[in-house]
Amino acid sequence: MKTDFDYPNKNLLGAVVFRPSFNNFEKINANQAWSLLFTTGQEDKLLGQEIELGRFFTNLLIAIGVAGIIWATYFNNSI
Helix, strand or coil: CCCCCCCCCHHCCHHHHHCCCCCCCCCHHHHHHHHHCCCCCCCCCCCCCCCHHHHHHHHHHHHHHHHHHHHHHHCCCCC
């Protein structure tokens, strides 16, 4: 089957990370990284431009990791 449909803006169909305007090896902030994770690469501005929310998710992930390590160490010594 052959189609001759030429979509005018093909960049809207793919993921953000494959768009030419995004993939220039530019640094992204924490909000963009978390937005890409939560939307599986479809949107990089889901959380907005405020950096506090990105820092919150990063610190929450670190806190969960540290709490897990402390818990595993504490309960591993009960043998």
